[in-house]
Amino acid sequence: MGGSLNRMRGNMQPRTSHLLVCTVVGALTAALVAQPTRADDIGGGEIILEADPAPLWDAIDPVFQRQLEQRLDTLGFAPAIRNKSLGVTVVDITNIDAPRVAAVNGDVMIYAASLPKIAILLAAFERIEDGSLQLTPENERLMHLMIQRSSNKAATAVMDLVGKEYIAEVLRSDEYRLYDVTHNGGLWAGKDYGKAGLWRRDPLHNLSHGATAMQVARFYYMLETGELVDEEASSKMKELMADSAIKHKFVKALDRIDPEAEIYRKSGSWRQWHADSAIVERDGRRYIAVGLCEDQQGGRWLERIFHVMDALVMESPSTQVARVEE
Numbered sequence: 001m002g003g004s005l006n007r008m009r010g011n012m013q014p015r016t017s018h019l020l021v022c023t024v025v026g027a028l029t030a031a032l033v034a035q036p037t038r039a040d041d042i043g044g045g046e047i048i049l050e051a052d053p054a055p056l057w058d059a060i061d062p063v064f065q066r067q068l069e070q071r072l073d074t075l076g077f078a079p080a081i082r083n084k085s086l087g088v089t090v091v092d093i094t095n096i097d098a099p100r101v102a103a104v105n106g107d108v109m110i111y112a113a114s115l116p117k118i119a120i121l122l123a124a125f126e127r128i129e130d131g132s133l134q135l136t137p138e139n140e141r142l143m144h145l146m147i148q149r150s151s152n153k154a155a156t157a158v159m160d161l162v163g164k165e166y167i168a169e170v171l172r173s174d175e176y177r178l179y180d181v182t183h184n185g186g187l188w189a190g191k192d193y194g195k196a197g198l199w200r201r202d203p204l205h206n207l208s209h210g211a212t213a214m215q216v217a218r219f220y221y222m223l224e225t226g227e228l229v230d231e232e233a234s235s236k237m238k239e240l241m242a243d244s245a246i247k248h249k250f251v252k253a254l255d256r257i258d259p260e261a262e263i264y265r266k267s268g269s270w271r272q273w274h275a276d277s278a279i280v281e282r283d284g285r286r287y288i289a290v291g292l293c294e295d296q297q298g299g300r301w302l303e304r305i306f307h308v309m310d311a312l313v314m315e316s317p318s319t320q321v322a323r324v325e326e
Contacts, residue, residue: 052177053227054218056091061100064092064312068102071308077301084108085295089213090309091288092316093224093279102312106214109185109205110292113268114150115275116189116209118219119178120158121147121240123167125233133161135236147266149245152193159192164199176222178215186215209268213290216277220264220288224279238264238279249276249299250289253306258282274298280310287313 068090072081080086087105121143127133139161145154159167171179171187179186181204191198191208201208219228226234241264244251249267261282268275277290289309291302 053175054221054225056089056099056101056214056218056221057183059091059099059101061102064090064100064102067312068308069104071312072104072305075304075308077305080293080295080301081105085110085293086301087213087290087292088305088309089217089288089290090312091217091221092285092313093221093287094285094313094316096225096286099221100316101217103214103217106217107184107212108292109202109207109210109212110275110294111207111270111273112209112211112275112292113270113273114152114155114193114209115211115216115266115268115277115292116187117146117150117155117193117268118216118241118266118277119167119171119187119189120155120162121237122176122178122219122228123162123170124158125229125237126170127162127166129229129233143240147240148243150267155193156197159189159197164190168200176228178219180215183214184212185210186212187219211275211292213292216290216292217288220277220279220290224286224288241265241279249274249302250278250291250306253303254280254310257307257310269299272296272298274302276302276306283314285313285316
């Protein structure tokens with residue numbers, strides 16, 4: 001395997017110096033093996049894990065959380081929350097070293113259509129880092145089309161270059177843990193974006209293209225902190241996520257709020273499933289917004305929910321922006 005995945009498997013020094021030793025049973029081991037495995041097929045054992053590079057579950061802010069829940073309830077989303085057809089995560093990263101998180105059904109895995117193309121992007125840059133793929137003008141063009149225009153043809157071409165099994169291995173690696181059975185899964189891209197090409201559905205929920213709101217938020221947090229491959233690769237991936245050509249959902253809502261704001265984004269839509277995700281930068285503040293839902297009106301849902309997430313961040317005390325203003 002290339003240098004990047006060797007690093008993931010512990011053959012090189014880990015990027016994070018702190019190691020966590022934990023005793024786990026069943027499901028956790030399934031997340032670390034090279035092939036998808038049923039959680040109940042694995043025995044227990046002691047495993048040394050690299051410290052989580054984006055432990056957002058530990059950063060839930062009680063006030064932020066209560067406000068998100070109350071505002072979603074006011075908008076009438078309580079039934080969707082109860083039946084788990086809606087997952088939302090918002091992360092105030094104005095102070096990147098002290099993120100504030102609120103999530104509703106953050107660990108519920110939902111079909112996410114084109115949103116998991118961000119997983120293909122990450123795996124491609126891991127290939128580039130280990131030298132098995134070159135960032136040629138043609139490959140960059142394909143990535144641009146895959147992310148900014150959500151081209152299924154381009155996404156399938158990049159998947160073919162990278163390898164579906166490799167994508168899954170990157171997602172489940174200890175370095176990222178973007179698909180983790182201890183958190184009910186996460187990002188998964190196990191099929192071409194076409195009629196054929198299924199490699200493997202995710203082990204927990206049988207989804208070809210799935211996500212949880214918290215794991216998508218972790219992707220963006222690591223992108224912003226330069227932990228996806230390295231700072232240079234993270235910067236390039238973020239650049240590719242700018243200037244979305246699809247002006248709906250989060251982009252449509254943000255244009256109404258602040259047309260001058262910056263947004264780095266990937267969405268997804270198929271039948272009744274709708275997803276959107278972004279880093280937003282405006283008026284000295286930064287935040288991550290993620291929404292996943294299953295409803296025919298899901299696109300409209302995400303517009304309304306984006307207004308809630310934006311307001312929660314922008315109404316935060318001014319102390320939250322101190323680091324940005326310094």
